[in-house]
Amino acid sequence: MDYMDMDTGDNEPAINVRDSNDLNVNFILRNVDLSLANSLRRVVQSEVPTMAIDLVEIESNTSVLPDEFIAHRLGLIPLTSGNIEKVQYSRDCDCDDYCEKCSVTLSLDARCTDERSNMHLYSRDFMVSNRADLSVGNPVIRDPQGKGILIAKLRKGQEIKMKCIAKKGIAKEHAKWMPTAAVGFEYDPNNLLRHLDLWYEENAKEEWPVSENGKLEPTQEEQEVFDFDATPNRFYVNLETVGGVEADRCFQQGITVLQNKLADIISALSPELANNNPVDDYQPRSPGAGGDDYGNGTSYGGGFSTHGPGAQSSYGGQRTEYAGMTSYGGNY
Amino acid sequence: MSNAPPRHELFLLDEGQDKVEVKMDTRVPNTAVFTFNREDHTLGNLLTAHLHKYKDVTFAAYKVEHPLKPLFILRVGTDGGISPKDAVVRCCSDIITTLDKVSREFTKEMELFKIARGGESNGV
Ligand SMILES: [Zn+2]
Numbered sequence: 001m002d003y004m005d006m007d008t009g010d011n012e013p014a015i016n017v018r019d020s021n022d023l024n025v026n027f028i029l030r031n032v033d034l035s036l037a038n039s040l041r042r043v044v045q046s047e048v049p050t051m052a053i054d055l056v057e058i059e060s061n062t063s064v065l066p067d068e069f070i071a072h073r074l075g076l077i078p079l080t081s082g083n084i085e086k087v088q089y090s091r092d093c094d095c096d097d098y099c100e101k102c103s104v105t106l107s108l109d110a111r112c113t114d115e116r117s118n119m120h121l122y123s124r125d126f127m128v129s130n131r132a133d134l135s136v137g138n139p140v141i142r143d144p145q146g147k148g149i150l151i152a153k154l155r156k157g158q159e160i161k162m163k164c165i166a167k168k169g170i171a172k173e174h175a176k177w178m179p180t181a182a183v184g185f186e187y188d189p190n191n192l193l194r195h196l197d198l199w200y201e202e203n204a205k206e207e208w209p210v211s212e213n214g215k216l217e218p219t220q221e222e223q224e225v226f227d228f229d230a231t232p233n234r235f236y237v238n239l240e241t242v243g244g245v246e247a248d249r250c251f252q253q254g255i256t257v258l259q260n261k262l263a264d265i266i267s268a269l270s271p272e273l274a275n276n277n278p279v280d281d282y283q284p285r286s287p288g289a290g291g292d293d294y295g296n297g298t299s300y301g302g303g304f305s306t307h308g309p310g311a312q313s314s315y316g317g318q319r320t321e322y323a324g325m326t327s328y329g330g331n332y
Numbered sequence: 333m334s335n336a337p338p339r340h341e342l343f344l345l346d347e348g349q350d351k352v353e354v355k356m357d358t359r360v361p362n363t364a365v366f367t368f369n370r371e372d373h374t375l376g377n378l379l380t381a382h383l384h385k386y387k388d389v390t391f392a393a394y395k396v397e398h399p400l401k402p403l404f405i406l407r408v409g410t411d412g413g414i415s416p417k418d419a420v421v422r423c424c425s426d427i428i429t430t431l432d433k434v435s436r437e438f439t440k441e442m443e444l445f446k447i448a449r450g451g452e453s454n455g456v
Contacts, residue, residue: 012433012437013430013433013434013437014437015434015437015438015441016441017438017441017442017444017445020442020445020446025442027438027441029434032430032434033381033382033385034381035377035378035380035381035382036378036381036382036427036430036431036434038377039374039375039377039378040434042373042374043374046374047343047374091340091344170343172339172342172343173339173340173342173343174339248438248442251438252435252438252439255431255434255435255438256435258374258378258431259428259431259432261371261374261375262375262424262425262427262428262431263424263428264351265351265352265368265375265420265421265424266421266424266425268350268351268352269352269354269417269420269421269424270417270421273421
């Protein structure tokens with residue numbers, strides 16, 4: 001079995017980083033399939049794990065906001081998720097409920113005693129159980145005053161006392177675990193492939209000015225003949241995180257998550273391949289950590305195994321028949 | 333609220349549930365139907381699009397039967413040069429290799445970007 005047009009010299013995946021800081025990375029991804037670029041985008045948004053408050057034990061709440069209202073707000077506060085791979089999922093942990101291996105405890109204890117003004121409760125007011133490791137489960141604070149997010153306001157005599165348990169999770173379960181804010185994703189900005197049908201009043205050309213990315217590619221006028229076989233192969237990506245992880249690291253974690261997903265499929269389909277070379281110690285390569293060891297390769301290509309205990313069931317066990325299975329042969 | 337499916341069922345397999353179920357199509361030669369449990373378009377589209385690149389694969393398509401069912405169904409037909417199952421395994425491992433290249437390239441380019449920006453700020 002061979003490729004028609006993949007892996008031939010110049011067609012290796014290429015990236016051009018245009019801008020980067022800890023919140024944001026902007027790059028052009030070239031020579032990969034649209035499906036691969038899109039799957040990376042989806043995975044980065046919905047399956048890269050982060051920390052978020054998941055359980056709130058309310059001891060006292062005499063503020064004007066109801067318990068569940070505050071609990072919901074607490075869940076949405078971004079927490080640092082740098083060393084997330086050191087945290088276990090609570091469901092995989094040996095403990096009964098939660099412990100320091102699978103959670104971080106953030107406590108709030110505030111009472112307003114001021115006659116004249118309301119007390120503002122910010123995310124910096126959390127007492128975090130593991131102050132030592134700032135990279136996991138601490139509130140992300142990025143405003144110049146260093147206050148963080150306003151959680152509630154208290155009048156004189158009102159009090160809030162809560163214990164919040166932050167756990168590891170992914171955004172497929174709840175959007176509060178999303179590592180990203182916006183992920184920009186664009187290809188073929190001048191619509192040479194005609195994937196879009198431009199809407200216009202009178203003249204599409206005047207009403208659709210060439211975009212910033214469009215200036216980097218041929219315009220429709222410069223296109224001589226329409227290429228029916230052309231496929232998109234330049235993707236303009238802008239990945240912005242909410243602050244819990246650095247943007248470049250987030251992208252690398254997305255790649256790893258997608259690789260693990262594929263490795264799981266391989267081990268489900270051919271367990272004999274899976275057992276000869278476990279890759280459980282595979283770590284995402286963090287930028288700046290490795291210097292020049294790019295040629296190293298990882299333990300992937302050869303053997304595959306699952307990641308995460310409990311995720312894999314034995315292959316060849318009982319199979320479920322779905323109602324729709326018998327009748328759909330012809331209707332693709 | 334009470335009949336909402338548990339949210340983890342989008343990605344966690346049930347007790348004893350297989351990740352992938354394979355069934356050969358008895359009416360068409362070299363054709364198999366795969367059910368990927370707890371997976372979605374992320375994998376379905378990725379595998380389908382890459383299977384189309386293989387010479388021996390004559391047919392590949394997927395569908396998510398229903399938005400509330402956390403699974404997709406992939407149908408793969410080949411010309412006999414490779415079994416559908418081997419084609420999917422091969423496809424997965426090729427994508428993993430490509431992703432490795434993307435990761436390495438990204439690491440390299442980030443380093444270069446940091447060097448270039450460092451040089452700029454020193455020059456100004
Ligand atoms: Zn635990």
